[in-house]
Amino acid sequence: MRNFIGCSLFIIFTLLLTGCAGVEKEKEKQLPNANITIEPYNMSEKESLLISKTGVDQIEFFKLKGNLKEDEDLQFAVEVYENGKQKEELLTTSNEPQRKFEDTIISFGISNIKDKDQSLKLIAGIPSGLVTANYSNNMTSSSFSKIVGEKVTLERNIPVYLVAWVGTTKNELRSVGSEKGKLPEGIEEAEIALLYRVIWTDNEK
Template identity: 65%
Template structure:
């Protein structure tokens, strides 16, 4: 009778152990199927002296680079654009681009640059770079002085559906122009005083349904 009880208890213990192992295997498989993280971060990239020298040879007057890291879910996407403000009021959106098939960012570079176009009055060439390519457009204006700079001072974690402003160009025809560059990706101070403003923006959002 004792032997029967011992065998019976051993069988129950073996079944419980097998069940625990199966549960752990299922949990491991679920972790493998789902992304390790949905956190997406962006931070400014400070170029070396040699890199600055190389950029100066390209003809790009002013440019800022940033690094992306993170893994968006399949139903998510990153949306990049340049917003145009006139006298502090939003007017239009330029250079609208979406991330491509790349769904995992690992020190992936994006950039925003501006150059004066010679022999075309006060025309500016706006340049945006993403992991999938480069987009450009020309914008005519009559600004006589300007200021350019980044709007993030360190690593910023993106929040779903919340825009992060990475860099800004402010222009005016007046003698003075104040530009308060931020550190956390918010709208810069002084935008109301500027006659023309370009803001480079990124937003983490849902993919558009086709």
């Protein structure tokens, strides 16, 4: 009898757990996500001082807020443009495990590597961690700037560009600008441009 009662309680407990898990998944599917937003994060003087001790030459931070449903994803990448044409993507991430973002910090930074190739170290802080890559660089002049200056709301399958690094070997360096995170104007005139972007899309299975 005791074994029967114990077995019955275990089955009931298991069913309750399964039911709770089902409810949680259903809640996750119903999470409101129409207002996934990104806005610049302005560092304090002390934070800027701490960052300066890390060896990162240039970096921009942003706050991410909102929710993802079970079948949705936030994908990050650095798009590489040469003479206005996209050539490749670096630091590509997908299948973001985090579902809820409460002022979650993301970032993109660049450091100069003192080697014969004058390579750049690209550093992206994403919700679930940090990704890095080296990029060979022969530009003689460059600029680095955020291209989102205020809060923007993500739209499904539409990329939002957050930061731009632009390089040239010429005497004149053209700046690039963007409105609400759209593909920057002037990119077609840049010898080399690295654009850090995020896109809200379907989860890859």
